[in-house]
Amino acid sequence: MLRKPIIEFVVFTTYALFAMSWVAGNMMTKDIMSYYHVDGVAAATWMTNAITIAKIIGNLIAAWFLTKLGPKKAFAFASVLIFLGILGAFASNYPMYVATRLIMGFGGAFVIVYMNPVVMNYFTPAELPIVNGINAAAFNMGNLLAILFTGALLSKLGSWQNVVIGISVVSFVLLILWMLFSEDFSLSGKAEDGKAVEAYTFKQGVKEPVNWLLPFAYSGILFCYISVFAIFPMVPNFAAEAKYLSSIMITAGMVGTVVGIIVAKRFTLRVPVLRWCGLFMTIFAAIMAFTSNATIAYVCAFIAGFLMFVPMTSLVTLPYELPGMTPGRIAVVFAMFWSFSYLVETILMYISGVIADRTGDIMISAIFAIVCSATLFVASFLLPEPSKKKAQMEAAGKTA
Template identity: 40%
Template sequence: MKSKSTSTFYAYTIEAILFLTYSFFAVNWIAGSTLTAQIAQTFGVDSGASSSFVSNAVTIAKIIGNFMAAYILTKLLPKKSIGLGSLLIFGGSLIAVFAQSYLMFIIGRFIMGFGGAVFVIYFAPVVMHYFTPKQRPTINALNSCAYNFGSIVALLIVGPIIKIFQTWQKSMGFFVCISGVLFILWCVFGEDFELNKSSNSSQESKYSMKDALKEKITWLLPLTYSGVLVLYLTLLQLFPRIEGAAITASTLSALTGIGGIIGTLLAIALAKCYTKRKPVIIISGVVMTASAFLMVKTTTPSIAVVAALVLGTFMFLPMTSLMLIPQELDNMTPSRLTAIMGVFWALAYIIETIIFYLFGVLFDQTGSYSSSIMIAVILSLSFVIGGFFLPETGKDK
């Protein structure tokens, strides 16, 4: 199966469509979260309960979507698989906008979350197919901050859009239209490509989810990253709830997003002069945990701001190296990579869900999230520990 085009312009067109689709998934999602009070009032539901239900629905959607991504890719091939993910993001958003009941709204958000979970897995095989090993660090770095980019866009435009359109339906409808345009663009430019051939072998090798579960790397990746995911969500969801926090939740979110952009730029610059993967992961893990500890413990706002910015930077800086490791393994194929990444994200979210349930149990016993936040900081050391066990795929220059 041959691609229609392997030109640089075509490759970057495909990348731009994928990047913007996932970024506006983030924008649409954050817009829905921002408008929770209006949405809850429309359906006569308590806003706290609304947030809880929607959050749980999306977590389930992410796990199911991650596990199914490889199967969908094998059955539908790349163009239809990525198109399906984009369509679900657009369609789920549309259902939520026109929902006549709270249940229908949740179903729409579930479909949207499922589409996002499926879609994000397909970044890896697309990068592997369209870009050279020299280009991949830059593209992986950009993809790792797609959601952060969307968060910053949301921070800038969601407020003004709400003022212009007044109602939550019209405001979210504006972002739905953008997702619809991006879906159409994928239908025009998307194409199928070979899934079962590696770049260094002419032989085809079919690969299933069962095969992925037998690989060491499939388990090492989520065990390495899950601590970081727990810390990230803890700082956004639980840290603002403790008394005496030096910075507000909105400030923390903004600084994490800005840090993510800085970390991405540093990752791109670093890739041009340093090709090893493990040292970047290990050192970033140490700095990240230390800055998280400082941010949580300090009562001085200026120190907390600097620590949060450093935390955001070193939380996203090593993601390029982490994503490159499975891509650079010997005899890697798009289908094998998709299966590994699908299991990776699914297991990471399962671990995060279990830990957050235990945090809830701990809160019931102590009446505070302080202990949970410190546990999350300690768990982020999984990045350091996992870094030692991951294979080194980077080559000496």
């Protein structure tokens, strides 16, 4: 019994620390750029672009490594890549530093895929909503840790290099815990007759519509979430101050995650949660963007952030409930989910920049982001409801 909570702690914290390292690096951009004598916003964006590129590519190839190495070694390999972010503290030039961010990005891309077969192996269907809800908040937790502690760590440790080393050392401790407590398990699962099921391939995954609908549903939310920090503050006369938005959205996300877990545990159906949260999230995001009243903007920002995270537990639990799901198949599903979500988000962000440049009005880009956030609402009419039969059976039982 002790193994399960330790495994979950390691999986969650590994990705949270990756997120913390990512965001902390962004927060220390000025110090890093000054150290390498590099100027220009374009050059600075490569610190984030390297990780984004790694996530898009890494998510796609993660399932291949999982098949070749097995769950224990694959997750360990991903953890090593995250730990190798420590090399950034010793990079002699800026391109080398960016390369270390790329390596770390691959580690994070692998971990977020591997946590799904690990969760499926160690936890029961009844436990999945709780565990998936917690894991869905891992990046937000890392973001929060970075915001709360990067400044203090920089002051206490004396340099950005020491902050990078400190976070990486903790990641290495988690790697040791993983090697001590984890174990290999079958990725194929078992059929009802006890025989091994044929391995699920990426080629099969590409042919299944649901594997495309899931990242489509999430991509608009992801784009809108990032736009709140990247685009909305640049809107002239935007009522909410950018320095408060991050704290409000993160806090709302934490509350939304808790509520999302409760909702997923209490209600069997997933699609209604996705549909109505998606609809009202878009509405409140629109009010936030158009209002001139600061109080209304902050309240709507909180509600929109809350509604972004409430459906996440239902969204990431839905694939587990599809018929015939196995650890190997769930890895392919989430490899496609994260890769294409970030790919679409990157494309949408570029389009929003082009819109702003050609029209000269950043507000149009903000409206574009709000419209794109409706992907969750639209996808809810196309996604399957794997728990529908179960819910009908439960309802019939109560009636009887």
